[in-house]
Amino acid sequence: MTRSQIIHFFEKYRLLIAAILLLFLTIVILQVNYNKNHMDNFTVDEYFTISTVHPKFDPENTVHRALNGPRVFTYLFYPGALVGMIGHMGANIYAESWDYPGHNYFIENYQTTGAGLAKNMEDPNLRYFHYYLKLQSILLMFLTFIPLIFYLWNKQKFISMFMIATLIGINMLLLEQRSVFYIEPLILSLVNLLLWLYLYIYDSTKISKFIIVLAAFLFALTISLKFSSLFIIVMIGALILTKANGFEARLKLFSLIVLSSIFFFALINWNIFYSKEVFNAVIHDYFSNFWHYATGNKGLVVESYKLYNFKGIIRELLPSLGGLIFIFPVLAYYGFKYLHTSERIRWGVLLTVIIASVWFIIKQRVYFDRNILPFLPALVLITGILLDSVINHLKRAHYLENRRNRAIIYLVLLVTIFLPVLLHANYLKTIFPDAKRNVIKFVTDIPDSSQRSLVTIDFPLKEAQFGYQDVKTLPSFPETDGNNLIGMFQKNINELEASDVIIIKEIGNNKQLTTYLLPTFYNSNKQFASYFVFYNDPGKIKGLEDILAPLKGKNSTLHWKGSRPIRDDLVLREIHTVKNNKSVRLYFRLTATGYQPESLHGCRIYFHAKPKTDDVSSLPEERIKYGFDGWDFTVSPDNMIKYGKDIYIFHDFNPTLSSYEKFSFGIFRGCTVSKDFSVDNIKL
Incomplete structure (x- = not known):
């Protein structure tokens, strides 16, 4: 032509x-x-x-x-x-x-x-x-x-x-x-x-x-x-x-x-x-x-x-x-x-x-x-x-x-x-919506932002933190194959907390996060074009607020807080007790470290309370010969709640004493066993 x-x-x-x-x-x-x-x-x-x-x-x-x-x-x-x-x-x-x-x-x-x-x-x-x-x-x-x-x-x-x-x-x-x-x-x-x-x-x-x-x-x-x-x-x-x-x-x-x-x-x-x-x-x-x-x-x-x-x-x-x-x-x-x-x-x-x-x-x-x-x-x-x-x-x-x-x-x-x-x-804003502007508005409106960290992946931000306690930047998900994909999943999930709010752009291999890994650990997400926002909404977890509210009350005692690996896929974060009228409730907060953690349902946990030497005689008659109180229990949907990768396990028990020399715990059957862990100088 x-x-x-x-x-x-x-x-x-x-x-x-x-x-x-x-x-x-x-x-x-x-x-x-x-x-x-x-x-x-x-x-x-x-x-x-x-x-x-x-x-x-x-x-x-x-x-x-x-x-x-x-x-x-x-x-x-x-x-x-x-x-x-x-x-x-x-x-x-x-x-x-x-x-x-x-x-x-x-x-x-x-x-x-x-x-x-x-x-x-x-x-x-x-x-x-x-x-x-x-x-x-x-x-x-x-x-x-x-x-x-x-x-x-x-x-x-x-x-x-x-x-x-x-x-x-x-x-x-x-x-x-x-x-x-x-x-x-x-x-x-x-x-x-x-x-x-x-x-x-x-x-x-x-x-x-x-x-x-x-x-x-x-x-x-x-x-x-x-x-x-x-x-x-x-x-x-x-x-x-x-x-x-x-x-x-x-x-x-x-x-x-x-x-x-x-x-x-x-x-x-x-x-x-x-x-x-x-x-x-x-x-x-x-x-x-x-x-x-x-x-x-x-x-x-x-x-x-x-x-x-x-x-x-x-x-x-x-x-x-x-x-x-x-x-x-x-x-x-x-x-x-x-x-x-x-x-x-x-x-x-x-x-x-x-x-x-x-x-x-x-x-x-x-x-x-x-x-x-x-x-x-x-x-x-x-x-x-x-x-x-x-x-x-x-x-x-x-x-x-x-x-x-x-x-x-x-x-x-x-x-x-x-x-x-x-x-x-x-x-004009209705017929020409802007994805980045929508993401920023949505992130700004997420409740309790002052108690959360904002994590960005391929979403550059200026100085503004939008009311979050801090802003972290993580790299893009790398190219992977059959040899390193699972390892990269474990690495990425270990860098995130249940309370984090994550903004990520789906480019490159980030789809491993946006459509596979992050939806497993965060119960809420919003998408604008190729931009995703992931976060955990406590209101979506039935009973979470009622169960965790006592931890903020005056009857709550924090006995231990830190980071102690007890199993390849579990890290112990906190141990609390909350005193009620007739009993005491024990709380564990654990974090799953694997991208596909083993279910804890059916796990049997031993719970032993060693008294001070002078108090052994005050134990129930059937426990004196053992030298400690015991309230072993089984993990089930009735006493466990997941919040992102955080796992809360709770158990009600009736202590004989108001103080103990040590509490000892461990998963001993029903699933993969854990290392033993204990806390000294318990006052209830």
Whole structure:
């Protein structure tokens, strides 16, 4: 290709290329950045979409409030999501096994109840699984806009083309809904294809059987996602029938459309026909949605609910249409006035169908703001077409030949669209979130920071400590192999404390920490893009506060504090006693030093109290011959709590004396034995 040919190519297609690049920016790049800063976004409705790919579900124990449309896309995107997740997973076959990653990890760890989805979002690996599901959905949406963009470019509807490319992706509700993997972003993609199909068929004098079968497939898949787009499907079906001549030809065409749609619907929703019981359950679950929408739920009860719903729709459309939404009746009047007759029919029918679909939403007692999203592209498209019509009329009237007039018109148009959006509080921060800023804000808000250390790994900080007692910096996790990975795990975990707050960027081999080691020892984590924050939240450990609170009271005595290895994977840190009314509670604080410490459940600990020589005779009669008191006990979930890598073991005992020469302890059976350890001069 010569230089002149390249120049000619870009001159011819420059507006189309610009529109597609702008579309990629707003639909993909903007959304990916938003999703990276909202990695743990989820909705309980994802339960109906994602969890049913788990092998434990079959048609008989699946909730069918949503048909198989969303699950078709889950099955389609599932391999890509697993590949994406595996790329971030730590460990290797020496630390785990071939059975650890990918599908097996999903099966073993994915919570399959609606209530369990929040737990999934605490697992960095499963967060990545969700992220890559959503990423594929975003790319699908981008691709479904391209036929519309090309159509508008070909028809020289440039204002509408650039509105589609710009104003849909910046809608805040759409940004929020695309940060979860559910129905609305998927059905919006299909409505894009239906809009293109409508425009293509409208322009065609004859249509092929392929287009008819394609339409039938899109009809079946769209209805399998949600019934809200029914009017659009009926409109396209009726348009197809107008392409046939005569009653007999239309009857054959109608039969082909209906039978093909039923075939694809049955293929997509094969589980409906699994058994009579399943068929009845599907009918009940799916059509109960109509009852739910018509009668209301536990949400806000509004007397004038139709007006309330209408205001809600206006609010959600404002970021995409701006002030145009308030002058739409005037714009529609003049826009249709200046259109050719055939164009009036084309866009008038589409507008009527979209208004009917929106009215269907408004008249429901249950209002979900996301329900307007499938019709957002059509509303922006029609508004753009009407603007094109008005602008073209001004061109024909030679009003825009004057540069000043042209500048005023386009400036007024831009201000009308974007000013209400830009005046919105925190709009730019919402659609352009900054990961580092979010990390710093989150770390600053973690409670009890003055009693914690802040640890950074590949996250440079300035002098500020954000209220933490000190700031430590650790190096990146080194490149490892089968020989040194486990040793590096042990080294890293030994450098951290349970009370630490860790900021780490997932670069290089840091995934060994972010998705494997640190989630084991820290019960809370937050992710913004490639930045992670790990910390322990005492409130998440049931009973921890109640059990440890007495250690801070006046009846608490610290008998020993330090660092004494008692086993290869255990270090003794503290020994306390707390005196109660009828007994005394003994506390050990231990630290696990291995990256996979052996469970202490079932360990038998001896606990001997040697009295002073003069006090031996005061021991219980059965203990005098031994010369010491004894309260051996077994470690169980009832007397042990883990807090990060710290382990608290407690035991209630009834001492005979108020003071002893020595307490002696040691793990002697039930698990790996420990070294003996003791404390002298005990006063209770």
